[in-house]
Amino acid sequence: MADIFSVSVKEIVDEHKLEVIYAPKDISEILVYDNDCNRPGLQLMGFYEYFNAERIQICGNMEFAYLASLDEEVRRARIETLFKTKIPLFVVARGHELYPEMIELAKEYEIPIVRTPESTTTFIAALIAFLNLRLAPRITRHGVLIEVYGEGVLIVGESGVGKSETAIELVKRGHRLVADDAVEIRRVSSISLVGSSPDNIRHFLELRGIGIINIRRLFGIGSVKVTEKIDLIVELEPWEKDKIYDRMGIDNEYTTILGVKIPSLTIPIKPGRNLAVILEVAAMNNRQKKMGYNAAQDLLDNLGLQMDTKDKVKNWDSF
Numbered sequence: 391m392a393d394i395f396s397v398s399v400k401e402i403v404d405e406h407k408l409e410v411i412y413a414p415k416d417i418s419e420i421l422v423y424d425n426d427c428n429r430p431g432l433q434l435m436g437f438y439e440y441f442n443a444e445r446i447q448i449c450g451n452m453e454f455a456y457l458a459s460l461d462e463e464v465r466r467a468r469i470e471t472l473f474k475t476k477i478p479l480f481v482v483a484r485g486h487e488l489y490p491e492m493i494e495l496a497k498e499y500e501i502p503i504v505r506t507p508e509s510t511t512t513f514i515a516a517l518i519a520f521l522n523l524r525l526a527p528r529i530t531r532h533g534v535l536i537e538v539y540g541e542g543v544l545i546v547g548e549s550g551v552g553k554s555e556t557a558i559e560l561v562k563r564g565h566r567l568v569a570d571d572a573v574e575i576r577r578v579s580s581i582s583l584v585g586s587s588p589d590n591i592r593h594f595l596e597l598r599g600i601g602i603i604n605i606r607r608l609f610g611i612g613s614v615k616v617t618e619k620i621d622l623i624v625e626l627e628p629w630e631k632d633k634i635y636d637r638m639g640i641d642n643e644y645t646t647i648l649g650v651k652i653p654s655l656t657i658p659i660k661p662g663r664n665l666a667v668i669l670e671v672a673a674m675n676n677r678q679k680k681m682g683y684n685a686a687q688d689l690l691d692n693l694g695l696q697m698d699t700k701d702k703v704k705n706w707d708s709f
Contacts, residue, residue: 414500450510
């Protein structure tokens with residue numbers, strides 16, 4: 391069974407600086423589970439087919455103009471029908487003044503009401519972006535997430551392979567640490583993953599022989615970042631003499647996490663290899679590929695050869 395995530399009304403109010411008009415109880419106890427919202431124009435006209443009462447309802451100029459066209463008795467009945475569905479939150483946009491019956495019915499049916507001076511469209515866009523992030527499907531994976539030249543690089547591999555040591559060298563070279571050891575990965579859209587660190591271990595990093603260090607304290611605020619989109623997955627593994635490693639980069643390797651395909655690389659390690667420099671080059675090369683340039687293709691074109699590209703996909707969803 392899939393995990394069900396929620397966000398409290400208090401978090402929504404704090405994030406968007408909303409004015410609380412009425413709350414039936416502590417708003418930190420009122421939870422929202424749906425990452426979409428609704429403008430209840432049709433519902434105020436009496437149409438409730440396909441209506442999802444778990445969504446936040448937002449009223450702006452159009453809804454208030456329609457309510458103003460109704461006589462008081464009809465208006466009260468339409469608002470009551472909406473509030474009877476037990477919606478989690480009623481938002482008034484553009485700073486509109488509420489009708490007295492709205493407050494009265496909100497108290498009767500225990501519906502929290504908040505207000506924003508923002509336009510309805512602007513507020514909805516910001517709210518959906520916030521809800522998509524907070525309610526996104528997520529998993530936690532062992533690894534290190536670091537931003538390298540604007541690319542989010544997730545470093546994975548067996549324990550003790552050198553992930554944290556590579557991360558500390560990258561931080562010294564001016565890049566930013568997002569998470570060490572445990573990376574919380576969220577699918578914020580059908581094509582995007584965002585990684586972050588659990589709150590209780592954020593900015594901490596373990597170095598064998600030294601122990602726990604605080605990257606933010608040692609290297610400053612510019613050395614860390616709270617979240618980062620995952621653009622590339624790099625798996626570090628001990629060099630195996632008999633294994634054949636990709637030397638041209640012709641084949642495209644991907645790793646699927648939460649249904650999203652992310653470009654990936656396997657980098658063998660042995661004494662003398664500068665992993666920090668290798669990962670910097672990998673990040674820049676990945677950005678180049680996204681911009682449409684492939685060095686292997688360019689070389690083969692110069693040699694008059696054709697490139698037979700294959701996609702190799704590894705699925706983490708089943709792990």
